[in-house]
Amino acid sequence: MEFFETIVNSLCNNLIGGNAWLVLLNGLWVTLLISASGLLLGTIIGAILCAMRISDVGFLRTLSKIIIAFLRGSPVLLLLMVFYYVVFANSRIDAVYIAIIAFALNNGAHIAEIMRSALSAVDKKQLEAARMLGFSKFRAFLAITLPQAGRIAKPVYQNATINLIQWTSVVGYVTITDLTRTVNNIGARTGDPFFALFLGILLYLCLSYFVNFLFSIGSRKKEVL
């Protein structure tokens, strides 16, 4: 009984007191915003880098190779700090946008590599078979290579997404109040950090499950390959 009461007390202290749940919701929103935008932009950047990486133009190939190596090689937190304290130091851009750019770039480099390895794993002769049926190069790519590469890339992409969400927990370093920062604040305020931090972990876990759920929707229909 006493244990139960402690939990209820903690819950009230942490969530109800001072409208903490609104703050928490706001933190969650920021985390989601950075993750989703980072993913979306990162995918676009990844597609561009990947297209450059496999193009026939030697210069573009080298350029994208260098960019990818640089972005993948540097820790995302350092990248974020460079953007915040150096590149955009004198601009008025909101820190959240800066974070989105940093995560999009880092994530884009990873996605470019995911895309490239998926594309190279697709049977090229199938593309040729489509061309022999009268498909143009581009339409054969859309009809044959892309869906197959997508299927190969999916589990890796899913992992990258979950990784991205977890890595956004470092944005507190550049003054952004995301989910991690919020639970930390709540814990500090109530003097009961265990509960708040644990709640944070639980929320990140839920996000992961949510991502997995989203990814499983597509494959539920067709259980092949």
Place this chain on the structure above:
Amino acid sequence: MIQAVNLCKSFGNLEVFKDLNININRGECVAVIGPSGTGKSVFFRTLAMLEKPDSGQVYINGTDITGKDVNINKVREKLGMVYQGFHLFSHLNVMDNITLAPLKVKKMNKSDAQKKAMELLTMVGLTDKSLSYPHQLSGGQQQRVAIARSLAMDPDIILFDEPTSALDPSMTGEVLAIIRKLARSGLTMMISTHEMSFAQDVASRVIYMDEKGIYEQGTADQIFKNPTREKTRMFIRKLKVFSYSINSRGFDMVEMNVQIELFCQKYNIEPKKVNYIQLVLEELILEVYGDSSINLQLKIDFTIEFSEERNEILISFVYDGRSFNPFEAAEESEHLGMVLIYGVSKNYGYSFENGLNTININI
């Protein structure tokens, strides 16, 4: 229908074929045969512009398709290809594999495309597999679907590039039966194959590729029963040939025997026959050099032809100098060596022409 004029193709230093000319008429079924690596696949791929020819033209129904302003996609709608490795679209089921191009390229409506696909599946005997995915099918079934996929575009001609080479022997029959049916129905086709009896049976014309081009061509009977040129003959009869030259009496007979031995081992010729071959050759050489009136610098060339198909060995033994028939000579006086030769050979013959003596012996 489809015509190649002075077609040349090389990869870097490797010249695959040059000045290749061919004209295929509507309704013909042309089999392309030849040893591995002579460029049958490259030839087909070049006809379909999957490889760019170095020079020369390909005409389909009179239009040159090598030009830059040609819409090759349009051309390929009427030009089917069936591959050794099937290459079905692995993310689509059988029905979608067949209807994809009719729907997206020909803009056929869905129910017509599916109806047509069902007819084709009936033709290849796979109606119950229309919802299966390629990986759920056997190789033979996949190839039959690939044929149906190709036929769905109503091509004027189909190129079959070794359609059964990747199949288990137990499955080649089902695929060949369909190709045979198509040939009988008058579809224009080219087929490269290692299935000689099939080619002989189904082809209206047979092309033997070797030496960077079309080495010999003719009707199936001409090529398979009476090939006129050396390499064709060797290929058709599955001949393995060993040649050796001797320039003087002082040649190294041990070395010669070792080489013969190695050749015979490579093709699993029975040891008994190996002995006979060596015996016959030694005796012939002795006879020829033993004839005192003969020049010591006499040149001897001999070949050993081994036909795997018939398990037969033919020795042709050629030497210059004056006409000298050891078989006649042996009749005059008792020659033990010649008696041995009579003993082991199935038949033998001698001729003298243009200053060359030729002895043929079958073992």
